[in-house]
Amino acid sequence: MGKLVVLGAGVSGHTAAMHAWRKLKGKHEVVVITPNRNYNWIPSNIWVGAGTMKPEQVTFQLPNVYKKLGMELIQAKATAIYPEGKTDEPRPFVEIAYTDEARSGQTGRVTFDYLINATGPRLEFAKTPGLGPHGGHTTSVCTYGHAAEAWEHLQESIGRMKAGERQKILIGTGHGMCTCQGAAFEYTFNVEHALRKAGVRHKADIHWISNEFALGDFGMGGVHMRQGGYVTPGNIFAESLFAERGVEWTTQAGVTEIQEKKLKYETISGDEGEMEFDFAMLLPPFSGVGMKAFDKAGTDITGEVFAPNGFMKVDADYSGKPYEQWSPSDWPETYQNPKYSNLFAVGIAFAPPHSISKPMKSPSGTPIFPTPPRTGMPSGVIGRQTALNIVDMMLGRAEEPTRKSSMARMGAACIASVGKGFFDGSAVSMTVHPIVPNYELFPETGRSLRYTTGEIGLAGHWIKHLLHHGFIYKAKANPMWYVIPE
Numbered sequence: 001m002g003k004l005v006v007l008g009a010g011v012s013g014h015t016a017a018m019h020a021w022r023k024l025k026g027k028h029e030v031v032v033i034t035p036n037r038n039y040n041w042i043p044s045n046i047w048v049g050a051g052t053m054k055p056e057q058v059t060f061q062l063p064n065v066y067k068k069l070g071m072e073l074i075q076a077k078a079t080a081i082y083p084e085g086k087t088d089e090p091r092p093f094v095e096i097a098y099t100d101e102a103r104s105g106q107t108g109r110v111t112f113d114y115l116i117n118a119t120g121p122r123l124e125f126a127k128t129p130g131l132g133p134h135g136g137h138t139t140s141v142c143t144y145g146h147a148a149e150a151w152e153h154l155q156e157s158i159g160r161m162k163a164g165e166r167q168k169i170l171i172g173t174g175h176g177m178c179t180c181q182g183a184a185f186e187y188t189f190n191v192e193h194a195l196r197k198a199g200v201r202h203k204a205d206i207h208w209i210s211n212e213f214a215l216g217d218f219g220m221g222g223v224h225m226r227q228g229g230y231v232t233p234g235n236i237f238a239e240s241l242f243a244e245r246g247v248e249w250t251t252q253a254g255v256t257e258i259q260e261k262k263l264k265y266e267t268i269s270g271d272e273g274e275m276e277f278d279f280a281m282l283l284p285p286f287s288g289v290g291m292k293a294f295d296k297a298g299t300d301i302t303g304e305v306f307a308p309n310g311f312m313k314v315d316a317d318y319s320g321k322p323y324e325q326w327s328p329s330d331w332p333e334t335y336q337n338p339k340y341s342n343l344f345a346v347g348i349a350f351a352p353p354h355s356i357s358k359p360m361k362s363p364s365g366t367p368i369f370p371t372p373p374r375t376g377m378p379s380g381v382i383g384r385q386t387a388l389n390i391v392d393m394m395l396g397r398a399e400e401p402t403r404k405s406s407m408a409r410m411g412a413a414c415i416a417s418v419g420k421g422f423f424d425g426s427a428v429s430m431t432v433h434p435i436v437p438n439y440e441l442f443p444e445t446g447r448s449l450r451y452t453t454g455e456i457g458l459a460g461h462w463i464k465h466l467l468h469h470g471f472i473y474k475a476k477a478n479p480m481w482y483v484i485p486e
Contacts, residue, residue, distance in 0.1 A: 002028040002394050004387075005094060005112035007078045009034040009062055011042070011376070012347025012383035013118025014475060015486060020387040021071050022482060028394050033110060035077040035099040037062060039475055040144050043376060044468050046183060048147035049281065050190035051155065052420040055144040058472075065477050074110065075100035078119065078289075081305065083340035084296040085111075092342055114390045117312045117345040118383065121286035124175075130258030131174040131284060137258050138174060138280040141187055150281055154191065157279040161200035167278040169195075170263070172209035174282030176254025176368040180375060181210055181218045184283050185238075186416045191281075192245050193419030193426075201246075208242065208249040209265065209275065209282075211368050213360065215239050215249060219370030221357045221437055223430075224445040225454045231445070237454055241418065241428070250275075252360075254368040255282065270363040286348065286371070288312070304339055312345035313337060316353040323358055328408030328438045330354065334401035335386050341400075346386050347379035356436055377412045378435060380486030381405055408436040411451055415464040418456070427460030429453075 004024070006017045009032050021030045038059045047053040066073035076096035085091050091111045098106045123142050125132030133140055139150035157167045171188045173181060188208055195201040208215075216222055216238030223234035242249055252268040262276050288310020293302045306312055315338055317330040330353040337343035345351070352372045360369045374382075382405050389401035411433030419426045431453050437446025445452075474484040 002113040003111060004028065004030050004114045004116070004390055004394065005110055006030070006032045006116045006118055007034070007094070008118035008120055008347075008349065009036070009039060009073075010118060010120050010347065010379075012349070012379035013116065013120075014039060015380045016116050016118060016346060016383035016387035017071065018069070018477060018481070019384045020391055021069055023388070023391040024394060025070070029072070031072045031074065031110060031112075032066065033074045033076050033078055033094070033096060034062070035075065037075055037100070038144075039065070041468065041472050041475065042142075045141045045144055045147040046187045046190055046417060047420055048144055049139070049141040049150040049154070049187055050194045050420065051151045052190070052194070055148050058144050060472070060476060065475075069477055074098075076108070078291055079107075080292040080294060081115065081343070082294050082296070083115075083305070083337075083343055086294075086296055086298065112342070114342050114394065115344065116383075116386060116390070117291075117343065117349045118347050119289045119291070119349050121348045122289045122310065123284045124287050125284045127285050128175045128255055128258060130263075131255070131282060137260050138282045140283065141183060141281060142283065153279055154194070157204075158195065158198050158200055160278070161195075161203035162198070165203070167204050168276055169204050169206045170209060170275060170277035170280040170282070171206070172282055173211050173370075174255045174258070175285040176211050176266070176366055177371050178211055178283050178285050179219050179371040179373050180283055180286075181212060181370060182373065182414065182416055184208075184210070184281070185218070186418065187281055188247060189241070189245060189418035190420060192247060193421070197421075206247045207275065207277075208247055209253050209255065210249070210251050211254050212251050212370055213268070213357065214251055215242060217357055217370060219355070219357055219373045220432065220435065221446070223432055223447065223452055223454075224449065225452055226449040227454070231449060234454070241456065245418075252368060254362070254366055256366075258282075266362050266364070266366055266368070268360050268362055268368050288349065288351075305337060305343065307351035309351065311351035312343070312349055314345050314350045316351065318351070318353055323354075326354060328406070328434075328436060328440060331406045331408045331436055333404040333406045334389060335382060335405075336401055344386050344390065346383045348374050350374070374407075376414060377486060378407060378410060381410060384486055406436075407434065408438050409434050411435070415460055415467065417461065417464050420461065420465075423458070425461035425465075426456060426458055427464045428456045429460040429463065
């Protein structure tokens with residue numbers, strides 16, 4: 001009996017594990033290793049941070065799900081991969097450090113035939129002095145715990161506004177190379193909505209700060225949408241929403257230092273500035289989780305398996321060619337490590353070949369541009385396709401991956417909440433095809449104007465709310481879970 005090991009139980013890893021289990025149960029083994037006991041539906045953390053959902057509404061306990069499926073779950077952190085095994089263990093294995101209460105501090109090994117790295121990111125708050133909730137001066141919505149703490153601090157500001165004080169609210173990215181601007185975008189407008197519902201919006205100055213070249217970039221190089229017979233750039237679409245809600249913005253900015261109630265930043269043009277705030281939620285940059293890799297002789301091969309940023313290398317072009325030479329073919333299709341065919345990486349854990357937005361630096365050499373987003377729908381789709389490729393190989397149907405899921409050919413749908421409420425809520429509903437601009441297929445804008453769309457309204461909020469419950473239903477492996485698409 002063969003064994004597939006999945007590292008991580010987030011959107012991509014959990015999806016991959018369930019699809020693999022469904023096809024392999026009774027024939028081969030599927031084991032999931034994750035340091036966390038709780039599953040977190042991360043897209044809804046912004047609602048926790050705005051006080052419209054509680055942590056228990058965006059989480060559930062993983063052991064209950066895996067026990068129901070009959071799949072092994074190991075609560076541990078993966079520390080090192082031996083893709084060839086070792087002299088005393090000829091089968092490939094991963095070293096782990098247990099994180100459950102019973103075995104905390106102990107280490108062990110788990111063998112595998114195939115491994116999917118879906119560990120997600122390390123939150124690099126330390127990259128910017130003073131950033132983050134752990135000893136810093138800002139809040140976060142990256143985890144449900146962070147989001148709950150953000151809501152506590154926001155309530156303090158609301159209380160001060162109700163007492164007559166004016167408050168400065170600052171939301172965005174806390175470093176020159178952050179990603180996931182979409183989460184900060186959603187949080188901005190959910191905070192604005194919460195302030196209006198609390199009757200204190202007139203007492204708040206809300207400001208957006210981002211490393212994007214223009215509003216609406218979101219690390220995807222911006223978008224163009226056909227609306228009413230006209231082609232509308234995404235920045236115009238975003239700017240209209242910011243102006244409508246009275247939110248000021250600063251783009252092309254990399255935050256360099258955060259002090260109590262004040263931050264410093266540098267712009268692409270080389271200017272330096274400061275901003276004061278009473279409440280701030282700023283996203284950190286991401287890196288890989290820091291796993292090592294060793295060959296059979298025990299030689300460190302981390303640099304062969306992982307990129308310098310800690311994400312795993314896959315079938316992408318890492319030659320570092322200049323921006324003008326970038327091509328859709330640079331992007332991975334099978335997410336298989338080029339040297340070790342038993343290793344795969346999905347979701348945020350795979351190393352992208354380059355950014356999607358144009359890389360830019362300030363005159364002093366500071367990089368200020370978004371790194372590629374790989375969350376949400378793309379993570380789920382890539383996790384499923386990779387799992388099914390491994391299933392085919394484990395069942396002897398194929399000798400190599402046959403399903404392909406390049407982000408340069410894959411479309412994605414996103415619904416960004418801009419205020420939660422059954423009758424007064426709203427959301428931006430967007431589709432993008434493909435995620436990575438493909439000027440070979442679409443010379444005019446890099447994307448299909450037929451399938452790249454954007455609308456805003458109450459209906460979008462209803463869909464967002466339904467998707468929240470639908471995806472949690474699916475993640476709990478409830479009956480017919482697999483008919484719900486990624």
